[in-house]
Amino acid sequence: MSASASITVTDIDRLLPQTQCGKCGHPGCRPYAEAIAEGEAINRCPPGGDETVAELATLLERPALPLEMDAESPKAAVIREDECIGCTKCIQACPVDAILGAAKQMHTVIEAECTGCELCVAPCPVDCIDIVPHPGWQATRDAREQKDWLARRAELGRRRFENRNARLERQRQEKDARRRARMQARQQPAEQMDQAAPVASTSTPSTPAPTGNTRARKAALSATVRRLEKRLTAAPDDADTQASLKHARQQLADLQTQGEASAASTDARDIAPSSSLNSLRIARSAAKQRLALANRQLAHARRQGGPEDIEAAQAQIQRAEKTWQDACQALDNAERH
């Protein structure tokens, strides 16, 4: 049976004790309230006891079933501090941040903030946490004080649980941002390589790779001139193509002149072709490694990352493939000349 439309999850959550212990089978009181609103049984909260079942039954107009487990009275955790080894596992487990301590330092429970959920007990590797009747509860003198005390504890427990969840979410986002920044930083050197590598498949004659590798630039420009000449054969009146071709031929001629001047100023041994081919081979090898790395990063993102990591890795693969194709093309062209 579902809660009436006028009853909200917040109305239900307000009746739960906010111990955040998970004994109902949900990771906190609010998730259990959401489940109750969807029709889950109302008798699964031991810290709330029969009173909570009765209040939920009245609110939701459902039968007040007997509790599934024994009711529990308010408790608190106490750390035997001289036995604590400062491993911080209890801090990580506490749903309301009620434990103080630092790595390798003694830890202590803030009694007023402890809901007695017992979640810190199991992770403690030296079993130095005791669960005791809550001193605040024990100090109450009558039913009215008990009711007030439970209401205060519930309010504090809810607030601290929400604050902790907000903090964890914030930390998760910061971690994601750091991971993205690391991935970008890893991509940058590869992108710099893109810019440094000679690229033969330039779309305009003004963009052959600006490197000191004259032979590769010549190969790229020659390929561009041939492509433009072909285009001009199909469309002889295309003014843009004519201008581009003129520009590319001019660049090629300049390069030729530079090469001749350089050759004239050195002795007859011309070591440039082999060194430029070596550079192109190194660039191709680097592009291949980058592609392999990008594929590994994608596999890692699929195993452990989120959608954003996968998207970033896929984009990186596309860039790496383009670099690889360009590097292969540049080497082919250079080897042909």
Ligand code: SF4
């Ligand atoms: S106090 Fe524990 S058992 Fe009760 S609703 Fe909250 S998390 Fe569930």
Ligand code: SF4
């Ligand atoms: S100190 Fe332990 S018992 Fe107390 S709220 Fe934190 S985890 Fe629960």
Ligand code: SF4
């Ligand atoms: S889990 Fe136990 S040993 Fe580790 S810090 Fe907490 S109390 Fe100390």
